[in-house]
Amino acid sequence: MSDVLALVEARLLTALGEPDARAGVTFLGADRIEVLRFPGADDGGDVVRYATLGMSAQPMSDPTAAVADPLRGPRAELVLSVRRGRADTDKVLRPLAVLAASPQVEGVVVAPGASLDTGEPLWPDAPFTSVLVAEPGGLVADLELDDPRDPVRFLPLLPMTPNEAAWKRVHGAAALQERWLRHGTDLRDPLRAGVPLD
Template identity: 45%
Template sequence: MSTAAWSTDAVAAHAAAAIGVDPQRASVTFLGAEPIDVLRFAGAGVSDGAASDGGGSRLVFVTAGASRHPMADPADLNPAPVRGPRAELVVRLTVTAPDEQLRNLHRSMAMLAATPMVEGLVLGADALVDLGTPLWDGAPFTAVLLDGDDLEPMPLPEPADPVVFLRAVPITANEAAWVRLRGAPALREAWTEADIDPADPRRVAATLGG
């Protein structure tokens, strides 16, 4: 597959077509890694697959750059250069003020998206990725729990695998510890029982039993 077959512009166009609005775009570069773009979508056309109660504005952030290369286990001494899983991350939030409490979220998303390149992580549903620092200024959330997202995979020319989109749900340090102990389904069950909306950036952490 030629480099022309993949670009951050292609990811942006795919996401914009699905979401229905044009994004704002920021690029983050890390030493020794290729740039990661973060796309910010806001507007009435944004949907996260959940019923809207009209109580806030929907914001969707999508990375573009993590899928440049297929993800591979670092223990694999001969990773396939073209075949293999490719992914981008999506954060969906419902906010009362579009920019409230979200400063530097784009940088955290770029850091999360760069983990396959920098740390050799293979991102997938139920994976926990912990930065250990607030995802945005003043946020109580320091990690994300990955799940499937409503954005359809973006096909690439064969033999490359399509780019899948994984929803990155912000979680607290205590919730991250719970995932390590009990697993992702247990945390999602706790959210459901407590009627917690994980897309609410002001939400409280789940109360987790022993």
């Protein structure tokens, strides 16, 4: 399925420019996951973006299915955008690779509205240990593949504080996003405080 990853990488480069760094992580029982760092020249260099490459090599399958379909099923890569220079966000590479490997390792189907938890800060001193998976299509357009394969979707990740993650479990993703919007939350700030949840 390396042909899929070549197309995915080309789509990322078209949308985000040339990466200035990349790192690869291999997990037992899973394919290699790479994380590419894009310096964000399109916005004056204030925002750095991290994108996974490798998660979409295989379709995600329902863990209850008797046999995984090698062609059909959702495919995705993950994209995280943060403001540069405020924290050591390059340490997010391994947590991002862990999240991208979760469909292979844990049988998780990653979709918009889902919460993904790393169990540790996303980077040193980060107030976030989990992310909300947002709707795709804004930053990087879906990549159509030949039938019968599903398109690759590039899913934005929004870091959540533990309190926000707990609140989202009760009230839902849409309610949390509405609260962020109402309070003008800068979701790209790597050191932001949690949104008021009263």
